[in-house]
Amino acid sequence: MEVFNNLNGLLKFSILDKFPKVLDFVTTRQNPFGYGNNFNIGYSGGDDKETFENRMLLATALVLKPENFVIQTQIHKDNYKIVTEENAGNGFLSKVSAIQGTDILLTNIKHLCLITRSADCTPVLLYSPDVEAVAAVHSGREGTFLGVAAKAAKLLKENFGADFSKMIACIGPSIGKECYEVGYDCAGKFFKNPRFSDNTISQKGEKYFLDLKTMIFDDLTALGLKPGNIEKSAFCTKCDDKKFFSARRGESQRFCAGIMLKK
Numbered sequence: 001m002e003v004f005n006n007l008n009g010l011l012k013f014s015i016l017d018k019f020p021k022v023l024d025f026v027t028t029r030q031n032p033f034g035y036g037n038n039f040n041i042g043y044s045g046g047d048d049k050e051t052f053e054n055r056m057l058l059a060t061a062l063v064l065k066p067e068n069f070v071i072q073t074q075i076h077k078d079n080y081k082i083v084t085e086e087n088a089g090n091g092f093l094s095k096v097s098a099i100q101g102t103d104i105l106l107t108n109i110k111h112l113c114l115i116t117r118s119a120d121c122t123p124v125l126l127y128s129p130d131v132e133a134v135a136a137v138h139s140g141r142e143g144t145f146l147g148v149a150a151k152a153a154k155l156l157k158e159n160f161g162a163d164f165s166k167m168i169a170c171i172g173p174s175i176g177k178e179c180y181e182v183g184y185d186c187a188g189k190f191f192k193n194p195r196f197s198d199n200t201i202s203q204k205g206e207k208y209f210l211d212l213k214t215m216i217f218d219d220l221t222a223l224g225l226k227p228g229n230i231e232k233s234a235f236c237t238k239c240d241d242k243k244f245f246s247a248r249r250g251e252s253q254r255f256c257a258g259i260m261l262k263k
């Protein structure tokens, strides 16, 4: 990942640099205009007025308008919404207008920026340059268990004719494999599912840890995405308290990732 357009509060995925028709970004807790470190984009954890102002600042930083953005509520399932012009601006100015009950947004319409919010869960962005279509996915523990990122890739194929071998996947900052401790029952659930390789579930003494980013990577390559077409962010949201919000550190604020086809 790298800094977005010299704005220190925003990052982008390096793998998308060579595709001029798509815009991508990941926010951090740093205000992109250089003041404050509580750049909450979520619906909770901060003063509503402040998060609203933060979203407006994000639009300014990206040279976009509120109606360019589409945000979903996210419920740790694998429901999806194919976003159309009618959804322009949904969720950006208020939670009540957000796309309800989905964790996958996809579209082939230009100038609609699909957003996924996160604080430890894994944001995943997909881009299909062959058919010009994008998806934004929220893949936490439950979503990763369900294979929500791979489902989004399949939806890009089914709805827009995308070819897996050309698809680009960006696996964003989330809680790292050294930090994501889960209980015995949870680890057992993943361990019993043959989809997850042993090296994504580790044990240290009495403690169990999951590597969500590698699970998502493995699901996508199993589907036919090329490993070289997948960027996996090295950032751990729990360790990097200067850059990211973290639910495991007790924070309720959210950063976000977004992807948009340019006109």
Ligand SMILES: [Zn+2]
Residues within 6 Å of the ligand: 175, 176, 178, 179, 236, 237, 238, 239, 240
């Ligand atoms: Zn960590």
